[in-house]
Amino acid sequence: MxxxxxxxxxxxxxxxNRQTLTSDLVAAVIVTIMLIPQSLAYALLAGLPPEVGLYASVLPLVAYAIFGTSSALAVGPVAVVSLMTAAAVGRLAAEGTADYASAAILLALLSGAMLTVMGLFRLGFIANFLSHPVISGFITASGIIIATSQVGGLLGIKTEGHTLPQLAMSISENIGTVNWNTLAVGALALALLLWIRLDLKNWLNRFGLPKGVATIIVRAGPVFVVFLTMAWSAVFDLGGKGVALVGQVPQGLPMLSLPSFNADTMQALLLPALIISVIGFVESISVAQTLAAKRRERIDPNQELIGLGASNLAAAIGGGYPVTGGFARSVVNFDAGAATPAAGAFTAIGIAGATLLLTPFLAMLPKATLAATIVLAVLTLVDFSILKRAWNYSKADFAAVAITLVGTLLLGVEVGISLGVGASILVFLYRSSQPHAAVVGQVPGTEHYRNVERHRVDTVPGVLSIRIDESLYFANARYLEDLVTNQVAANPGLTDVVLMCSAVNAIDMSALESLEAIHGRLSDLKVRLHLSEVKGPVMDRLAGTEFLAHLSGQIHLSQHQAMLAIAERRLARPAPGVREHLGVMI
Amino acid sequence: MxxxxxxxxxxxxxxxNRQTLTSDLVAAVIVTIMLIPQSLAYALLAGLPPEVGLYASVLPLVAYAIFGTSSALAVGPVAVVSLMTAAAVGRLAAEGTADYASAAILLALLSGAMLTVMGLFRLGFIANFLSHPVISGFITASGIIIATSQVGGLLGIKTEGHTLPQLAMSISENIGTVNWNTLAVGALALALLLWIRLDLKNWLNRFGLPKGVATIIVRAGPVFVVFLTMAWSAVFDLGGKGVALVGQVPQGLPMLSLPSFNADTMQALLLPALIISVIGFVESISVAQTLAAKRRERIDPNQELIGLGASNLAAAIGGGYPVTGGFARSVVNFDAGAATPAAGAFTAIGIAGATLLLTPFLAMLPKATLAATIVLAVLTLVDFSILKRAWNYSKADFAAVAITLVGTLLLGVEVGISLGVGASILVFLYRSSQPHAAVVGQVPGTEHYRNVERHRVDTVPGVLSIRIDESLYFANARYLEDLVTNQVAANPGLTDVVLMCSAVNAIDMSALESLEAIHGRLSDLKVRLHLSEVKGPVMDRLAGTEFLAHLSGQIHLSQHQAMLAIAERRLARPAPGVREHLGVMI
Known part of the structure; x- marks a missing residue:
């Protein structure tokens, strides 16, 4: 077990069985075709030689097939994680150096170790602190940065930086050195890829091709663009005309090896590795769960952490860089019928074959083709509609999206996501430190008690019932004291205060001391303090405290029973002028 | 206004009027007598020349008298803030240098500015994030560190450091160089001070002195010890025997001046200034509110921030260092009958007079006397009982105390308090990310619904009522999805799910998307989703969302009404085998 x-x-x-094998093989062929140009392109985006993208698409997929629980998740290099790798590693080493490549491998190792540990210790809940608005803002900003970073590749100019201002500055400085041949290749690739995505399927259908065949041709489109521009480059000697080509690539797969350890580098990569791990996990688990739900399958989030951890460890051993489950490829994998994680292992075999066969030709491939591939891939990430939806729903959620989006664009991926998470947590803490509270009365004809300001309810003179809409803890303990003190000051002639605790899910020690302070002040004024609707877990904690032992009033199961008990006590010894109001309550 | x-x-x-004037004058005399030795001693504790303590006891008190709202709060140098000043400034400059003194002044300026800004922008709630367990742990640890730091002064050996291990190491290294004359003065001072505190009053009463006179003599006791050891030092030339004396002190008050600004120093002092401000504020406001409550006066926390801010700005201008309201002196001030903040201004006049008259004599005062004064003062801060109380009440609160206490002892005041605050917030976030939830049923004979596992309640087959005991937000949104999915899976044959939202105080955008996901899954299973007891503020937010527009069930005012509505609908079109259970509900 x-x-x-x-x-x-x-x-x-x-x-x-044979049937799942067939399904998996078909899916693997389609995903392989899609993955070849993407893996090359994303490696370039990460600042690494293109073949590293192929390496990162072999062992990690096998590892996921062993440890992963999603039948559809397509693991491998993805755009956002590639950008984050470039940002993290770019601070430590210059692109193209051996240090750069080994830092990327170390990053995969650290990320793999963190994910595995999080999985073994069932720490998947950490990912919950990335709220949906923060993720949306982050992904959109990442898409914009990635697309902008490819402008240089499409124009044949040098650009630098991992933030929008850096990239914009860099583009404007070098815009004079545009290489028109590169621009021509880039524009053609972009136009073809766009046409393939938007129009090719309809066009093929009009020619009467069966739907399945048309789909496969559309998926293979990007590979066709790769071959076309490669041929153009070879025939017209684009390399000689200053067009940046992929260049000589080592043939075959690298030897398995462990990355070299360097304490300083490792320390510098710890935080980026954590952020990459969490972002990668959140993205993967969302796709995996969405696809699993369609087939009524279940995903085990903690086992997914182990699966992704194993993939990244495999990426480190196999000379790759951080990987995770890609959104677009997973959907394609699912649509193509992948029935088990074995589809990923077959994809790995496909990529390994391609690595052996393709590498001799890759030398002639213009980098502009890969830039075009990236731009097309990330445009789907950019989605500003979240801003409008968040604005309409809640200004706090809007603030989280906006801070993450602007922070990521201006200050980079790590700062941006940290600001977003920090802002969401601060908003939550601030809100819970200033809780909503309501004076409540009885809804006529029921035993239900609601806010006097929102509902037509009956109240009883001399009895103040306050419902506090928050767990009581240190951040709002003093607020509670002020609230009750002010309410009591505003209601002279009180005999009883009932704190309705239906929304109080915890009372910590600071809040307990505030309750004691409130109790003391009310006792001085000869006002009795009652609690109603105290929940089981809270009651367990209060049992045995001094507060409960000395409480002037009582603990009542429900607010209604509290009111009945107070009324009964008054009937027994009625205060002057109160008797006539009791009818309301019984 | x-x-x-x-x-x-x-x-x-x-x-x-004349009456308040008399009360204030009496209180001022007593507090002045108490403040003279304390201010000298705390300045030494802060690593500053003793006269700085006197300077910090003049202008700040006048500023508080103008801006403060507490009639009893005695502002001035206090032990914990002096320790924190030493820790903060000690990192930037060597004790005894001009840089050290000007950094302390800058610290007071920054703290004053922060407190004033917090007051003007009504940011007093920030202080709420210092929970009671964290403060208790911090104060106890500070007391231990301060007492240990004075061992060197009492033995006449050199000690260094602001953490317990540093101090212990330092004492053990230099224990061989004990100066026996210093030890003798220190031991005498300590013994006398202890006797004065514990026994003098009874002794005087036995001699038939009126209680008021006895109290004043006890309060004046420490000043007597100062004069006694000063005389001893002069007669036996203790300075010549290697006993550390206070030494030549500039006579009179310093010129008013603005501290010199240095961007680097300022940046390094920002965080310490913030921590000192918040700690000082929390300590002051607690004393002020406790004392005000006894006289039914009110304290305005935001105006208190301004009052303490003005005091620290005045300390900076007057050549002092950070000040705040002291616990012991405020209680004495209160007991002595201080009727208005003017008592503080009169104390300032007393200290100014003492500064002019006393300084010539201070040169002969052994530092050991001041060390003994500090030890006696801080012993009251040390209180381990909080550990036991926290352990009994909640392990989370115990963890907060223990982390703060051990962190402060081992890693210093700033790290310790930050760890404590961080740990409390993390515990709160973790708990709210894994909320308690209960399946509820009807308490027989009432309209009240409670946990099926804790109460004898009636449930209806086919209807699952879940009460979620937490606001729904990003950190628990996914948890909610899992919870409902698992509950639904465990209850085949469901027709209706009711989410009882009495404890849901907010639903953020991430949680709304989770609710939509839950709704989608339930709809696929032909199960209707209802909400009950949704609060006003939450309902306001949900109004106009897609979720509400497409909800398969309804929103019910109370859980009971939800059950009635479901029963009615079933009676209209009863499902097989359900009719016989309806009696339970109506």
């Missing part, structure tokens, strides 16, 4: 949890392959492997 | 808010003196000044 235990073994099957950690090695899901033992579970689905048993039920593997 | 506006003016009176910011200048409370305009309010109480009007009502000032």
């Amino acid at each position: 235990q073994l099957k949890t950690y090695f899901p392959i033992l579970d689905w492997g048993r039920r593997y | 506006q003016l009176k808010t910011y200048f409370p003196i305009l309010d109480w000044g009007r009502r000032y």
